[in-house]
Amino acid sequence: MSIHVVLKNPGEKLIHIDAEFNGNVIATIHLSGDFFIYPEEAINDIEQSLHGMPANKKFLEQKIVELLKNKNIEMVGISASTIVQGIMEAFLQHEN
């Protein structure tokens, strides 16, 4: 079952996170909202990099930060920590 979390952290844009988990592993992840990612197509890379990854805050944040750096992706109005915060909130709901 897909879990939906909405976050709007101060100074950032709104992000919707729809995630499914298989145990503690991210089975599907879908990000949407009014943020900006440059280049735009990189949202697919971000989502793909999270598929099959364990729902671990530190690990996921590092994974996204590395991807942004390696692929020269810039996010405006959204941050790696907010994406991970949303995933962890969804995971918490999955566990409960």
Place this chain on the structure above:
Amino acid sequence: MKTKWRLIVHGALQPSWNMAVDSALLHCTVEQPVLRLYRWHKPAITIGYFQDIEKEVNSELCRNDDVSIIRRVTGGGAVFHHEEITYSIVHPLQGPFGKGIMDSYALIARPFVTALKAMGVTAQYSPINDIIVAGKKISGSAQTRKEGKLLQHGTILVATDTEKMFSYLTIDPKKVKQEGKPVITLSEIVKDLTKERIYEQLIQAIINSFKEIFDIEFEEADITQQEKSVAFDLEQKYFSNEQWNCRRLSP
């Protein structure tokens, strides 16, 4: 010598064509920067590149009211377009326009703040992508960068039916609570002019502000045959195509 920009002033055009022309300008521009000013033939909604249409828009109501919903090539939020001046700028990523993304949002906001001032309206840039008057949003914008160029498009509200706007858009309460920024329009502030006079004066004020701030000259011209042809293809492939407009739906 002053830099020459192309100025394109369009009237009210079809929503999907408006978005297609902006994208065609981005693809076809080689060196000369472009400022395009345009209006909307009928009310429409554009949603940001990353938005899920079902989460942002009351699609059924839009369908019933013949309000098109079009996905932009730029990020940002859903916008109800009707009585406004929309602008688009295409500029190579050079000089001050080639700096950071946030820097270029601030830079491009300057002539619009100045144009509003010329109309007696005290406005200010509100990062990331808004211009506000007394805490209320009068202008929003969105930028993409491709092939060494930037395309930024944005709106300046002349009038709006807020009741309709909020019936079409499903704005998340978290956003309303934190950002507030209810909208304000020029016709609410500039009360001694008719809407048509506001449009005329605003267009002139924007042109003057661009000349003054960027020290440029404009050459007024329409889009070229090549741009028209590219826009036609893009309109078919993307902006009037339901597959494009409805992508990024959650599972």
